[in-house]
Amino acid sequence: MTPDKIRLHKKSRQLELVFAGQPYRLDAEYLRVLSPSAEVRGHGAGQGTLPHGKQEVGIDTIEAAGNYALKIVFDDGHDSGIYTWDYLHDLCVNYEAHWQEYLDALHEAGKSRAPDTQVVKLM
Template sequence: MSQAHGKEPVPSELRLSADKTMLRVTFCDGLERELPAELLRVESPSAEVQGHSPSERKLIPGKRLVTILSIEPVGNYAVRLVFSDGHHTGIYSWVYLYELARNKDEVWRTYLDRLEAASLSRDLV
């Protein structure tokens, strides 16, 4: 695959770890990251998680052990991830995956800070 007109990032490889807890994403520009299933689940681009405005964004606790059951292509611009907790409505565009990969550490820290501020846990209660 090649970059679409040099503008939008396109992954050259998506590889799910054997234990289904990590998605390795490699983009044509050389960016490569391992994204935990937990992070992908809690940052799902679905309306269920994101809401319809920033004020409606949901904080999703208890997903430390979530896994990715399958990766389904959506056209030539995205994938749908199906998670072990039944969540399957997020469409992860290449642009969204690239931004998650590029900003993984910051996104993860923000998620952990939001959990702590809300007295919530990554573990099921």
């Protein structure tokens, strides 16, 4: 599914996508921590990393990757990973589930969304 409209809102750090007339806004943090890159996902099961401290990340630029995807360049230097239209659509329509999975993983790992923050688990 190809988006009807794509707009970057730098001030609010959001990417606006419209699919079949339905608008969605995705925060840069959400897109960054769910990057389809090998750095985040890994090359196989269990090889990915859990990005954390990305609450204030922004998007520098977005670029078309052929007619099927976007390349998103984040202000923390992350610029790998191709966000296909299908993946972006999934991130839009399944936002709540994806975000909750990420928050649960952060909690389990004792990590924080905030940069320069360390979570201490008390026994």
